Amino acid sequence: MNPGYVKLDLFCRGLRIDKSCELEKDGTPILRTRGGLGSGLEMILPEDVHVNAPVVEHFCLKSPYALHKENGRYVLRKAGDFVFEVTLPKEPKFYSQKASSGKQMSRIGVMQGTYLAIYPTKVCGFWTMKPRQNCRFCSVGLTLGETEELEKTVEEVVETVQAARKEVGITFVHFNTGFYEGTSLDELEPYIRAVKERTGLLIGVQCPPSKSLEKYDRLKELGVNHVSFCLEIFDPRRFKEVCPGKHQYLGQKAYMDAMEYCVDLFGKGKVSGEIIAGLERTESTIEAIEHFASKGIVSNVCVFRPCVGTDLEKENPPRTDDMVPIFMRVYEVCLENNIPIGIAPNILVSIIMLPDEGKYLTERRYLWKRVRLGILKALFRTYFKLKLLRV
């Protein structure tokens, strides 16, 4: 019952909230935005492991996990037994602050662990096609205009980033967009430029792959630090079933080409392939992870969450036992292929298992490789602090 295993088990089994809890007073509000994975309760487990535990989906009702408030502290119990004490991050004050335009900042960007996540552009084109061609697990078309602003100006985004930096010390801003017939990166450019110039923070970008690969050179010039690609599913047959728009308008090859181009451009460890575990066979997910690692790409794997209102809301999440070998392998292949992980300062993600958190699931220690990672991390932290001083 280490915090890494419990994080994974919570993703697969969900969490019930005991009536002793006072979440409105003690926790961060549940804000479902973007693809939907942030639909749960933000908690911090021991060893600073952040988790967004599912609480509203159908399977949570049967979860063996329950959160209790006992003597003023929050306690996680499994089938009634004490697991450990947990912390609920307080709602950041900037959530209720308004941008100069009058829009509430929680409707512009949200914290997902210790970083700020922003979907700055219009609704994904797959949601507006007739018939809809959206990815079956996705909730972008359900949340934009509801829990988050349909449109966000560059100024509103910069003001929200500055407020988050001032209050909670974020180091990383993550932008993602939907599909816009090849213009996703162009639409993001003004936001990236302004946030980089005015804050100096680390920036991650997640967009559908561009077939004009030179656009990634432009991203590098703008100072983007990390790029990721939501392939979601490695098995071509399942990819077509679950992601019909991506299959028809992009194809898996476009993802692979863009990822390989970006690894050459940005370097090992700065490019991720996003995969959803639980929507294809475990062996297929592991095949994806090993393939990515052989190219220097990190796998960011999330556990399938059947979010309320999505096309797959009635499905079940995967079993924890089937997920353990996947996340163990994510960690192992990164170390075996000398792909740097966990280097950037203060990026603790709640909605997925971080590659580094696979260490909780494997008995392999990789002592010298971990020492090397520790040195890299210390060097990068110093370099980043010095760079921020210049902004």
Ligand code: SF4
């Ligand atoms: S590409 Fe798929 S996952 Fe991404 S926003 Fe569009 S429908 Fe959602």
